[in-house]
Amino acid sequence: MIWSKLFIPTLRENPAEAEVPSHQLLLRAGYIRQLSAGIYSYLFLAQRSLLKITQIVRQEMDAIGAQEMLLPALNPAEVWQESGRWDIMGDNLFKLKDRFGRDLCLGMTHEEVMTTIARGELRSYKQLPQIWYQIQTKFRDEPRPKSGLLRVRQFIMKDSYTFDMDAAGLDAAYDKHYQAYCRIFDRCGLEYMVVEAHSGAMGGSQSHEFMVASDAGEDFVAVCPGCGYAANLEKAVAAPQPPALADPEGDRAPEEFHTPGRKTIAEVAEFTGLPESSQMKSLVLVADGKPVLVMLRGDHQLSEAKFGMIANDPEFRPAQADEIQAWFGAAAGSLGPVGVKNMPILADRALEGRRNMIAGANKDDHHLRHVTPGEDFRAEFHDLRQVAEGDVCGKCGGTLDVRKTVEVGHIFKLGYKYSESMGLRVLNADGKEVTPIMGSYGIGIERILCAAIELFHDKDGMILPAAIAPFQVVITPANNSDGAQAEAARGIYQQCLALGIDALLDDRDERPGVKFKDADLIGVPWRIVVGKKLASGMVELVDRKTRQATDVAVGEAPALVKQRLR
RNA sequence: CGGGGCGUGGCUCAGCCUGGCUAGAGCGCCUGGUUCGGGACCAGGAGGUCGGUGGUUCGAAUCCACUCGCCCCGACCA
Numbered sequence: 158m159i160w161s162k163l164f165i166p167t168l169r170e171n172p173a174e175a176e177v178p179s180h181q182l183l184l185r186a187g188y189i190r191q192l193s194a195g196i197y198s199y200l201f202l203a204q205r206s207l208l209k210i211t212q213i214v215r216q217e218m219d220a221i222g223a224q225e226m227l228l229p230a231l232n233p234a235e236v237w238q239e240s241g242r243w244d245i246m247g248d249n250l251f252k253l254k255d256r257f258g259r260d261l262c263l264g265m266t267h268e269e270v271m272t273t274i275a276r277g278e279l280r281s282y283k284q285l286p287q288i289w290y291q292i293q294t295k296f297r298d299e300p301r302p303k304s305g306l307l308r309v310r311q312f313i314m315k316d317s318y319t320f321d322m323d324a325a326g327l328d329a330a331y332d333k334h335y336q337a338y339c340r341i342f343d344r345c346g347l348e349y350m351v352v353e354a355h356s357g358a359m360g361g362s363q364s365h366e367f368m369v370a371s372d373a374g375e376d377f378v379a380v381c382p383g384c385g386y387a388a389n390l391e392k393a394v395a396a397p398q399p400p401a402l403a404d405p406e407g408d409r410a411p412e413e414f415h416t417p418g419r420k421t422i423a424e425v426a427e428f429t430g431l432p433e434s435s436q437m438k439s440l441v442l443v444a445d446g447k448p449v450l451v452m453l454r455g456d457h458q459l460s461e462a463k464f465g466m467i468a469n470d471p472e473f474r475p476a477q478a479d480e481i482q483a484w485f486g487a488a489a490g491s492l493g494p495v496g497v498k499n500m501p502i503l504a505d506r507a508l509e510g511r512r513n514m515i516a517g518a519n520k521d522d523h524h525l526r527h528v529t530p531g532e533d534f535r536a537e538f539h540d541l542r543q544v545a546e547g548d549v550c551g552k553c554g555g556t557l558d559v560r561k562t563v564e565v566g567h568i569f570k571l572g573y574k575y576s577e578s579m580g581l582r583v584l585n586a587d588g589k590e591v592t593p594i595m596g597s598y599g600i601g602i603e604r605i606l607c608a609a610i611e612l613f614h615d616k617d618g619m620i621l622p623a624a625i626a627p628f629q630v631v632i633t634p635a636n637n638s639d640g641a642q643a644e645a646a647r648g649i650y651q652q653c654l655a656l657g658i659d660a661l662l663d664d665r666d667e668r669p670g671v672k673f674k675d676a677d678l679i680g681v682p683w684r685i686v687v688g689k690k691l692a693s694g695m696v697e698l699v700d701r702k703t704r705q706a707t708d709v710a711v712g713e714a715p716a717l718v719k720q721r722l723r
Numbered sequence: 724c725g726g727g728g729c730g731u732g733g734c735u736c737a738g739c740c741u742g743g744c745u746a747g748a749g750c751g752c753c754u755g756g757u758u759c760g761g762g763a764c765c766a767g768g769a770g771g772u773c774g775g776u777g778g779u780u781c782g783a784a785u786c787c788a789c790u791c792g793c794c795c796c797g798a799c800c801a
Contacts (some may be wrong), residue, residue, distance in 0.1 A: 169736045169750060169762065174794050249800070266801055298724080300799050305765090308800090316801090375800090472764065567801070599801065617761095636759050671762035688760060697760095 158628075160663040164201055166190075167675050177373040179304025180608040182619050194408035195302025203606070205627035206520050210345060211292050213314045213624065217341045221333040223317055229268045230294055230490040236269040239580050253297045253312075263296035268575045268597055271318040272380060275593070276581040279320065285583065285593060286326050288333075290317030292602070297720055302374055305681055306603040307563060308355065313602040315572035320576075320593045322585065325593045331363065334568045334598045338367055342565065345605050346622025348612055349565065352378050355462050366606065367566035367600075369608035374477060374563035383555025392464035394540055395548035397507050400434035400454070402447075404512040409527035411495055416524045418489025422455045425524060437508065437516040437528065439492040441484070441500075442478040448484055452504040452530070453542055457517075457534035460543035467539050484713045493517035493525055494534040504536035505509045563611065565604045571595040599710045599720040604641060610680075613702070619680025620702050623722050629662040630718045631681045635669040635688035645695060645711055646687040649696070652715040658722065675700065683721065685714050 167188040174191075175181040178440055183189045188203035199207060200681065234252075237243035243250070245463070251263040252387070262268065271289055272513040279285065295314045301568065302309050321331035335351070342349045347369055354366040366389055368378050379393035380386070388394070419425045436455030441448060442464065449468060484499060485492055493516035494502050503525045508514075513527040530536060547560040573592050582590045606625065613620040623629050630653060634646035646662060653660035661681065663672050669688075676684050686697040686706075695708045698717055709717055 166733090168734060170732070173736090174731080176795075191793090246801085247799095269801095295801085297801080301795095302796090303795080314801090564801095569801095597801085633760095639761075668759055668761085668763060670759090670763080673761045675762085686760075 158661055160631075160661055161665045165675070165679065166200070167678055175305060177304045177307065177611070178614055178700045179307065179360035179373060179607040182610055182614055182678070182680075183305055183607075186618060186685045187283075188679075190308065193306070195299055195467075197306060197309065197311075202627040204229070205604055205623050206213075206606055207623050209627075210602055211313070211315070212602060213344045214341055214602070217344070218288075218290050218315070218317065218553045219634050220340075220663050221288065221337045223290045226269050226289055226291050227293060228264070228274075228291055228294065230264050232264050232270060233261050234262060236579070237262055240272075240575055241271050247297070248299055251298045253521035258645070264293075265295050265297045266314070266316055266597070266599065267293075268318065268595075269579070270569070270577045270655050272581055272595070275320055275576075276579060279581065279583050279593070281388055281583055282322050282591075283584045286319060286321045286330060288330060290315060290598075294639055295432060306607050307357065307373060308375070309603070310314060312604075314600060314651045315600040319596040319598075321595075322469050322583075322591070322593060326519075326595060327596050330596050331568060333569055334596070335365065338568065338598075338600070339410075340584075341600065342367060342605075345609065345625050347565065347605065347608055349608075350380065350387050350562075351380070353388040353392055354567065354569070355389055355466070358674055362570050362572060366564050367568075368562035369565055369612060370560045371563050371608060372561055373607070373611050374561045376562050376564050378562045379548075379556050379557045379559055381550035381553060382557045383550060384553035386550055386552045386557075390544060390559065391460060393544040393557070393598065393670055394551045395542075395544045396551040396554065397509075398549050400511070402435055404435070404514065405527070407530075409529075411525040411533050412526050413520070413523050413525055415524050415707065416491075419522075421696070425515060426455070427528075429524075431515060434513055437493065437514050439494060439531075441481050441489075441492065442473050443470070443476050443480070444470040444473035448480070448500040449473075449499055450492075450494060450497055450502045451541060452502060452508055452536060452544040454505065454507045454511075454514075457505060457542040458508060458545065459541060461659050463541050463543075464503075467533050467541070487517070487519045487521050491517040491523060493518065493519050493528065494536065495519070495525055495528055497534065498701050502534060502536040503541060504530055504538050505541040506538050507542060508536075509538050509674075542628065563604060563608045564601070566598075568598040569596065571597050582684065610640050614680075616680035618672070621680035621682065623678060623682045624681055626680055627659075628679075628681045629659040629722055630683040631661045631663055631664045631676045632685045632687065633669070633676060635672075635686060637664050637666055642687045645691055645696070646685075649687065649711065649714050656715050656719045658719055660716065683718050685718065687711075 168185045171181045172184045189197045191197050253261050294309050306700055321327045348371045349367050352366050354364040375461045377390035397586050419428045422433050433455035438453040438455050440451040491493040508530045512529045516525050518526045520527045549556045550557050572606050576595050578594045585591045632641040632646050632650045637643050650660050650662040682701050696711050696714050697706045698709050699706045
């Protein structure tokens with residue numbers, strides 16, 4: 158296409174509202190404009206790039222036998238009420254009413270609608286398995302949209318849904334998606350990792366996330382460089398490590414001591430001269446309306462996701478000061494497990510086998526020493542702690558890293574949640590009604606673009622992988638008012654088109670510096686500069702990433718680009 | 724929803740504290756000219772209800788109240 162005819166509103170300066178690199182560059186490079194918080198218009202360049210991404214997604218989905226559909230974004234409340242998500246999703250679901258006062262919502266995913274179609278039409282095991290997908294706009298009333306296109310209220314998602322007769326079928330469908338996702342992200346040029354994920358409110362047994370490491374991300378992932386173990390921090394497990402100081406031996410009885418004004422783990426550690434790992438941390442939580450005492454090693458953090466799963470209430474809350482006072486007779490700085498009878502005690506596995514530790518005495522300004530789990534109090538042991546940087550890998554004994562990431566894809570085994578609640582049944586070979594098992598799988602289309610920009614940019618702009626760049630090559634006559642240069646550039650442009658290369662001819666009447674800056678900014682991977690060397694039949698082929706410039710014969714440039722694009 | 728910050732030509736910002744000239748600068752834009760290998764130069768020009776409403780005042784971009792919007796941190800999060 159011809160640059161002088163296009164609308165590519167590049168900006169010299171960074172708009173003030175943008176913080177993360179992808180947001181700044183998308184605005185500066187004229188890809189997007191904001192309409193409202195978390196709502197963006199995708200201009201020509203963004204749309205071109207997104208179309209390339211969706212095309213790759215489409216090809217790889219089709220390759221695993223998935224069938225593309227397009228479902229309504231506008232949904233009646235009924236189907237969401239049936240699945241229970243009308244209430245569960247709360248304010249995150251965009252809800253509206255039509256003129257007759259009927260409740261509607263804008264879909265955030267499409268389990269309900271897909272299941273509605275399936276239950277109306279699927280009758281026999283002979284029709285299974287099915288893989289259905291769509292690439293469609295989703296809506297979420299995010300409490301806080303942020304970071305440009307990374308967290309928005311309206312975005313494009315590829316979502317697919319599988320229906321199988323049994324767990325083995327689901328395993329196969331899941332694996333197909335796993336492989337397809339790898340091919341998609343590979344083709345998009347992303348560096349990513351696949352991590353075990355917490356399946357959260359969606360239920361289901363297994364779940365993986367496809368993550369791109371980036372400071373702009375919001376998810377934390379624990380990775381082991383040694384063995385490749387990788388898991389979302391919500392789910393990650395680390396091997397137990399010995400405490401900083403060995404426990405005192407012997408069968409000692411708890412013994413109260415005065416700790417005036419020492420409330421935090423750190424204060425008590427300083428006061429006693431014992432490391433934090435010699436203490437127990439007591440947290441009082443209210444799950445399902447009932448109090449629970451959670452015990453952790455002093456230097457450990459609670460994983461809210463893990464507790465939510467175990468307590469079977471993701472909406473749990475910390476107890477309030479007055480509740481704690483009523484239940485324990487002491488304030489939060491002096492709580493402990495000894496003598497607690499009015500609530501269950503959950504303890505982290507790191508406390509299993511420990512002896513003679515420090516804990517609160519349930520008496521203000523007092524603690525107990527020589528508290529031994531299992532002897533001085535009874536607890537149910539679970540993995541409750543959140544893994545931290547530097548913890549020991551549970552698989553290989555290496556050291557775990559914690560990385561900030563952007564989630565670009567998520568696959569999970571739904572199980573029977575929707576097929577059950579919405580009444581999807583088919584007849585099996587024995588003529589018996591059975592409930593198919595489902596999976597669901599998502600890819601954030603814009604997030605692929607954002608993640609690529611976060612991964613690949615420099616001070617001058619984006620360095621997009623060729624597969625998702627809006628153009629593959631830009632042809633820049635240094636001086637377009639030089640007839641020979643303009644003509645040669647046009648010739649090269651035509652040849653590129655003939656070779657099937659997505660080419661952009663920068664015929665603008667601008668100084669070369671302006672054109673170079675713009676080309677760098679919008680992230681086109683290759684540039685052919687037609688300049689003074691044209692006199693000797695040469696043009697320059699420039700690699701956006703390495704900045705390496707090679708002089709090549711005018712006639713050979715298009716073929717060379719073609720070759721490099723492979 | 725809690726905390727913080729910011730709203731002044733298309734963009735980046737100054738002016739506000741301490742009210743008073745015609746509301747400014749750089750970039751961008753338009754016209755003409757000179758230029759042409761990393762965001763040129765000269766000359767001329769267009770463009771602003773200072774987010775909105777109300778108040779205080781002889782007088783408000785500036786002070787006060789309310790309100791709307793945007794950004795950041797937290798809470799929240801298929």
